[in-house]
Amino acid sequence: MNLYISCDMEGTAGVCSWKQCDPSDTHEYPVFRRYMTREVAAAIAGARDGGAGSIVVNDSHWSMHNLLLEELPDDDGLRVISGAPKPWSMMQGLEATVDVAFFTGYHAKGGDCATLSHTYSEAMYSVSVNGTPCSEALLNAALAGSYGVPVVLVTGDRTIVEETTRAMPWAVGVAVKNAIGFSAVNSLTPAAACEAIRSGAREAMRRVEQARPFVFEPPLELTIETAGVEHADFIELMPGFQRIGGRSVRFTASDYPLLLQAFIAATRIAAAANPIA
Numbered sequence: 649m650n651l652y653i654s655c656d657m658e659g660t661a662g663v664c665s666w667k668q669c670d671p672s673d674t675h676e677y678p679v680f681r682r683y684m685t686r687e688v689a690a691a692i693a694g695a696r697d698g699g700a701g702s703i704v705v706n707d708s709h710w711s712m713h714n715l716l717l718e719e720l721p722d723d724d725g726l727r728v729i730s731g732a733p734k735p736w737s738m739m740q741g742l743e744a745t746v747d748v749a750f751f752t753g754y755h756a757k758g759g760d761c762a763t764l765s766h767t768y769s770e771a772m773y774s775v776s777v778n779g780t781p782c783s784e785a786l787l788n789a790a791l792a793g794s795y796g797v798p799v800v801l802v803t804g805d806r807t808i809v810e811e812t813t814r815a816m817p818w819a820v821g822v823a824v825k826n827a828i829g830f831s832a833v834n835s836l837t838p839a840a841a842c843e844a845i846r847s848g849a850r851e852a853m854r855r856v857e858q859a860r861p862f863v864f865e866p867p868l869e870l871t872i873e874t875a876g877v878e879h880a881d882f883i884e885l886m887p888g889f890q891r892i893g894g895r896s897v898r899f900t901a902s903d904y905p906l907l908l909q910a911f912i913a914a915t916r917i918a919a920a921a922n923p924i925a
């Protein structure tokens with residue numbers, strides 16, 4: 649049973665501010681990247697307890713080289729994907745040889761009253777596919793689903809865990825913290841979170857037989873409400889995007905990988921938008 653892990657950071661136990669997740673921060677980030685790494689190591693340990701074969705870990709946060717590699721197990725069945733940009737971003741390395749996927753350190757979608765809530769970029773206020781509001785977990789799960797790969801574990805804050813397990817009731821959810829607001833949390837300690845993640849991962853491997861791929865059925869329509877008018881101005885520059893409002897754009901696709909590629913490109917080009925001072 650080959651496993652793919654997409655690991656983000658904002659949903660790590662204890663994380664309550666951007667500084668803790670910002671690689672340019674020299675005070676808090678070095679501590680919190682260690683917590684992120686330990687949660688990924690706990691997921692790997694639980695997967696191994698549950699009989700996982702090869703494991704690919706895709707570092708999926710910010711510039712995507714956060715994991716402290718020497719803290720991961722000495723395991724020749726384990727590969728780690730680091731750095732950015734990557735064509736498939738948070739889902740780089742998900743290939744047909746993967747049987748099952750885990751999402752760790754995930755956070756709530758843009759607009760939710762939850763810790764550091766956003767969807768790929770703070771320029772995206774809300775993102776929907778076929779009318780369903782999407783978190784990063786749903787967007788990414790649907791790519792896995794297009795390869796027939798189910799997601800069986802999601803760890804992060806309670807908001808994303810509850811939303812994801814509602815959409816994918818076969819998945820194990822491990823909520824390591826509750827949001828008090830955007831930048832305040834009530835959290836497990838890092839050690840307690842790792843223990844919960846390890847046992848959640850072990851249980852997730854037992855659920856693989858009942859799990860199903862999460863898919864959106866074509867025809868597919870992506871709609872994005874951006875944070876500012878200027879972000880929609882930039883996304884509209886890309887062929888295939890239609891402007892449907894001051895802060896909204898639409899893209900249609902016949903297959904899901906194309907839709908996600910367009911979305912990933914939109915997040916990158918929106919970052920070029922800066923209000924003229």
Ligand SMILES: [Zn+2]
Binds near residue numbers: 656657658709710
């Ligand atoms: Zn992140």
